[in-house]
Amino acid sequence: MTSTLITGIGELTTKDPELGRLTDAALVFTDGLVAWVGPATSAPAADARVDVEGRAVLPGWVDSHTHLLFAGDRTAEFEARMAGTSYTAGGIAVTVGATRAASDREVEDNLRRHIAEAVSQGTTTIETKTGYGLNVVDEVRSARIAAGVADEVTFLGAHLVPPGADADEYVALVIGDMLDAVAPHVRWADVFCEQGAFDEDQSRAVLEASRAKGLGLRVHGNQLGEGPGVRLAVEVGAASVDHCTYLSSADVDALAGSSTVATLLPACDLSTRQSLPPARRLLDAGATVALASNCNPGSSYTTSMAYCITTAVLQMRMTIEEAVTAATLNGAKALRRNDVGHLSPGARADVHVLDAPSTTHLAYRPGVPLTRAVWRAGVRQR
Amino acid sequence: MTSTLITGIGELTTKDPELGRLTDAALVFTDGLVAWVGPATSAPAADARVDVEGRAVLPGWVDSHTHLLFAGDRTAEFEARMAGTSYTAGGIAVTVGATRAASDREVEDNLRRHIAEAVSQGTTTIETKTGYGLNVVDEVRSARIAAGVADEVTFLGAHLVPPGADADEYVALVIGDMLDAVAPHVRWADVFCEQGAFDEDQSRAVLEASRAKGLGLRVHGNQLGEGPGVRLAVEVGAASVDHCTYLSSADVDALAGSSTVATLLPACDLSTRQSLPPARRLLDAGATVALASNCNPGSSYTTSMAYCITTAVLQMRMTIEEAVTAATLNGAKALRRNDVGHLSPGARADVHVLDAPSTTHLAYRPGVPLTRAVWRAGVRQR
Numbered sequence: 001m002t003s004t005l006i007t008g009i010g011e012l013t014t015k016d017p018e019l020g021r022l023t024d025a026a027l028v029f030t031d032g033l034v035a036w037v038g039p040a041t042s043a044p045a046a047d048a049r050v051d052v053e054g055r056a057v058l059p060g061w062v063d064s065h066t067h068l069l070f071a072g073d074r075t076a077e078f079e080a081r082m083a084g085t086s087y088t089a090g091g092i093a094v095t096v097g098a099t100r101a102a103s104d105r106e107v108e109d110n111l112r113r114h115i116a117e118a119v120s121q122g123t124t125t126i127e128t129k130t131g132y133g134l135n136v137v138d139e140v141r142s143a144r145i146a147a148g149v150a151d152e153v154t155f156l157g158a159h160l161v162p163p164g165a166d167a168d169e170y171v172a173l174v175i176g177d178m179l180d181a182v183a184p185h186v187r188w189a190d191v192f193c194e195q196g197a198f199d200e201d202q203s204r205a206v207l208e209a210s211r212a213k214g215l216g217l218r219v220h221g222n223q224l225g226e227g228p229g230v231r232l233a234v235e236v237g238a239a240s241v242d243h244c245t246y247l248s249s250a251d252v253d254a255l256a257g258s259s260t261v262a263t264l265l266p267a268c269d270l271s272t273r274q275s276l277p278p279a280r281r282l283l284d285a286g287a288t289v290a291l292a293s294n295c296n297p298g299s300s301y302t303t304s305m306a307y308c309i310t311t312a313v314l315q316m317r318m319t320i321e322e323a324v325t326a327a328t329l330n331g332a333k334a335l336r337r338n339d340v341g342h343l344s345p346g347a348r349a350d351v352h353v354l355d356a357p358s359t360t361h362l363a364y365r366p367g368v369p370l371t372r373a374v375w376r377a378g379v380r381q382r
Numbered sequence: 383m384t385s386t387l388i389t390g391i392g393e394l395t396t397k398d399p400e401l402g403r404l405t406d407a408a409l410v411f412t413d414g415l416v417a418w419v420g421p422a423t424s425a426p427a428a429d430a431r432v433d434v435e436g437r438a439v440l441p442g443w444v445d446s447h448t449h450l451l452f453a454g455d456r457t458a459e460f461e462a463r464m465a466g467t468s469y470t471a472g473g474i475a476v477t478v479g480a481t482r483a484a485s486d487r488e489v490e491d492n493l494r495r496h497i498a499e500a501v502s503q504g505t506t507t508i509e510t511k512t513g514y515g516l517n518v519v520d521e522v523r524s525a526r527i528a529a530g531v532a533d534e535v536t537f538l539g540a541h542l543v544p545p546g547a548d549a550d551e552y553v554a555l556v557i558g559d560m561l562d563a564v565a566p567h568v569r570w571a572d573v574f575c576e577q578g579a580f581d582e583d584q585s586r587a588v589l590e591a592s593r594a595k596g597l598g599l600r601v602h603g604n605q606l607g608e609g610p611g612v613r614l615a616v617e618v619g620a621a622s623v624d625h626c627t628y629l630s631s632a633d634v635d636a637l638a639g640s641s642t643v644a645t646l647l648p649a650c651d652l653s654t655r656q657s658l659p660p661a662r663r664l665l666d667a668g669a670t671v672a673l674a675s676n677c678n679p680g681s682s683y684t685t686s687m688a689y690c691i692t693t694a695v696l697q698m699r700m701t702i703e704e705a706v707t708a709a710t711l712n713g714a715k716a717l718r719r720n721d722v723g724h725l726s727p728g729a730r731a732d733v734h735v736l737d738a739p740s741t742t743h744l745a746y747r748p749g750v751p752l753t754r755a756v757w758r759a760g761v762r763q764r
Contacts (some may be wrong), residue, residue, distance in 0.1 A: 075742050078742065079702070082702065082745065083701065208584070267748055270748065302748045313464055314655065319464060360460065362619075366652065366653065368684055369751040
């Protein structure tokens with residue numbers, strides 16, 4: 001057993017309901033788990049000691065929504081969109097072509113590079129999805145590669161109907177041979193329930209078949225307009241419904257009365273010049289709100305959880321406290337994880353030190369890179 | 383003479399009207415000045431050689447508007463504003479009190495720390511202002527400290543009428559003893575022409591007296607609503623009018639027909655939950671638009687020019703090209719500088735290497751820290 005004491009913590013955000021936020025605090029982790037949290041003056045001895053000199057410490061980010069199994073480049077599409085072309089789901093097919101053409105090594109290197117970039121900015125738990133394969137061989141390959149690298153892996157065969165395919169025939173493939181082959185590599189299944197992707201019946205079929213295989217459920221919904229995504233996610237007991245940019249009152253009420261997390265992806269909304277999601281309505285109604293990056297090369301090419309938090313506070317009227325909770329504890333809830341997203345004794349020692357005296361600076365200092373140090377499961381990453 | 387060759391440049395943004403943007407390029411600087419720019423294959427030999435392996439290279443940012451002569455903390459005010467309290471210029475008085483109470487060393491250390499933070503993110507020319515002294519002794523002290531550290535220094539005695547003072551008497555002090563004492567240390571004078579600060583006549587008096595002392599002119603205007611700021615700036619031939627958040631059609635036309643730069647401060651507008659400025663209207667009318675951070679502890683506590691560019695492209699419908707020009711060449715125009723903001727032969731060797739293949743990634747990858755390397759006047763900073 002080796003233990004590390006982090007002391008001199010100006011503000012310690014634990015996201016533990018009892019411990020809350022402490023000042024002049026210290027934290028000890030032992031063999032990758034938080035062992036002790038409390039006032040700096042009563043900290044126990046440890047094998048190693050790091051003084052963070054008054055800085056803020058909080059749990060590492062839990063980024064519960066990314067698409068990092070990809071190859072190829074979509075810079076030109078982004079430039080075209082910024083010049084006025086509207087975003088449609090069709091651009092996904094470009095990445096599908098490039099991903100299928102890439103070697104296993106290229107896909108894995110790309111995944112590892114983006115995860116390393118995220119970790120260097122404070123992310124310590126990351127979910128990622130298949131969905132740029134869209135045939136049995138390539139979906140399985142993506143799932144297999146991700147399983148060895150990412151914390152959580154989601155099967156998103158139902159990302160898009162491949163160009164030229166019949167939608168119902170494709171759904172039959174997804175819930176048949178594709179699901180059979182991919183399920184052993186993943187914990188989650190997801191469907192893009194949106195006009196231009198999969199309709200309500202097709203989405204329900206994917207979710208029910210996935211549940212029957214023992215997978216947890218997630219839904220992409222209500223990104224481009226109101227629709228059945230949120231309602232369906234709540235109906236099937238999905239852990240999370242992601243995007244939630246356009247919500248009816250009934251959608252807000254359904255989320256508030258459920259254990260389904262509303263995962264908001266503001267970097268995506270801004271990168272596609274959509275409206276920002278109605279975070280305030282969701283929070284005021286009592287829904288559980290998470291923030292995630294949606295990192296992907298088409299609609300949201302960022303690994304920056306800080307950017308999501310800054311945007312949530314400055315432009316979506318979330319408080320700092322709500323935004324930090326959304327990017328830590330509620331990201332973990334969206335993944336049904338109890339071991340990350342907080343710094344209670346027994347939690348995984350995912351520790352994020354800011355180059356700032358408080359988490360407020362995540363919104364007060366927009367764009368300034370504030371990640372000073374990161375430990376994941378007690379191992380120093382940065 | 384020592385020379386450095388930077389080669390392997392995937393995309394070289396020169397902001398030189400003839401050279402434009404080059405691919406597969408190289409750049410040589412000698413004794414702090416750009417000596418040669420062209421195709422990598424025909425680059426001359428140099429004493430040192432740096433291969434940037436396909437990355438994008440552009441001029442360092444010119445941040446033409448900051449307020450870094452300050453002490454004290456306004457985190458609590460920011461938190462209150464995010465909780466719903468509206469922003470008024472009155473908060474400046476808090477910083478005035480803290481700044482007057484601080485030692486020279488504290489003020490200078492704070493200035494140097496913030497400039498270093500800016501440089502580490504690619505800023506190579508920075509303007510900063512007095513304006514938290516508001517009496518002769520403290521305004522002179524701020525100007526003297528800044529003169530030794532920042533590239534450009536502006537006298538902003540007319541930032542706010544000190545609490546309890548009579549506005550006209552204070553203006554008489556500003557354009558009398560204060561201007562006499564500060565002028566030797568600064569190149570510029572500025573006035574906050576806004577309801578709650580200085581009215582049109584008071585502002586004109588400050589600008590005319592400053593011009594008579596040989597200072598260049600700048601104006602804070604149209605931040606909180608339409609008003610006389612822009613019109614006055616154009617009338618007196620100011621180099622720049624800054625904020626421009628609320629503009630009448632006449633304001634836009636006046637700017638378009640003038641050599642006064644419209645300097646937009648989007649991080650400030652977002653941090654105070656104002657509207658974003660009408661960049662598209664200004665550009666379409668033919669005005670010269672710059673972007674700056676407005677770094678200050680009250681309304682815009684960021685040194686991130688990348689955040690300003692990201693916001694300008696994603697939310698203000700500027701193109702990448704326009705936003706990068708606004709943060710380099712037009713920032714230099716706002717300071718009437720020909721030697722920075724571009725990489726023409728003869729320019730100061732202010733070189734910014736991105737961890738990305740093109741400047742597009744400044745908006746395509748929101749929040750991701752992309753500064754890989756920075757040289758200022760040929761000296762490596764990062």
